[in-house]
Amino acid sequence: MNSAPASVPGASHEPGLSLGWVVALVLVPIGVMLFSLFAFRTIYQLWCRQTGTQLSANSKAIAFAPSVHTGRFVKVYFEASVLDQLPVSFTAKDPQQTVEIGQDGTNYYRFHNLTDRVVRMRPVHYVCPINASRQFGMKVCFCFKDQVLGPNETREYPVVYCFSPDLDQRIHTASICYSLFSLELTESDQELNRRIAATVGARGGVVSPRHDPALGAGVEGASHMEGDVP
Numbered sequence: 001m002n003s004a005p006a007s008v009p010g011a012s013h014e015p016g017l018s019l020g021w022v023v024a025l026v027l028v029p030i031g032v033m034l035f036s037l038f039a040f041r042t043i044y045q046l047w048c049r050q051t052g053t054q055l056s057a058n059s060k061a062i063a064f065a066p067s068v069h070t071g072r073f074v075k076v077y078f079e080a081s082v083l084d085q086l087p088v089s090f091t092a093k094d095p096q097q098t099v100e101i102g103q104d105g106t107n108y109y110r111f112h113n114l115t116d117r118v119v120r121m122r123p124v125h126y127v128c129p130i131n132a133s134r135q136f137g138m139k140v141c142f143c144f145k146d147q148v149l150g151p152n153e154t155r156e157y158p159v160v161y162c163f164s165p166d167l168d169q170r171i172h173t174a175s176i177c178y179s180l181f182s183l184e185l186t187e188s189d190q191e192l193n194r195r196i197a198a199t200v201g202a203r204g205g206v207v208s209p210r211h212d213p214a215l216g217a218g219v220e221g222a223s224h225m226e227g228d229v230p
Helices: 020-052 188-204
Strands: 073-082 088-092 098-100 105-113 117-130 136-140 146-150 155-161 173-182
Touching: 073 088, 073 105, 088 173, 098 105, 098 136, 105 146, 155 173, 173 188
Parallel strands: 073 173
Antiparallel strands: 073 098, 088 105, 105 155, 117 146, 117 173, 136 155
């Protein structure tokens, strides 16, 4: 009959890790890395909405200031929201870009009418975080005026933007957020502006002065702030 080996008096037992601990030590860092890759944008956007957005819609002085090379870069996220159950597909060509501060960045937004009827809408944009919005300029944008899409029509619009060299050096990411609101013939412009202000404000945004309810009717803007940009 075999008996269990007796322990040797005075012998030391070396501590060791079980197989389970080894697997955990390998998989946990990988899981954290994957979570960061997919969750960072959402977390950043939530933080952005909680900490504030632009105080003014745009800065003409920044938009048309001479370009300069700063050697500094900022990662820009592009959001696209369709509200009021608008039957429109609305997407950015590049969900994110890295641009040099002081230089123009260009992106494109695609609109597609999913119905066989005319769709009218008002685009609204805002920028966050708040410190980035103060140093932001937009030279070309579809958001400067109301838009109309014919039945099943598809359009693509450029967006040309920049950040001033005075941008806080602690800012490395920013978001340009767009929302589309339905234009209804039965709704006055003032009523629409109030609804936009309430909706965007609830998201943590500030609508542009063009859509300020206190101004009454909106001012019909051009697609370009100044001159003709192809």
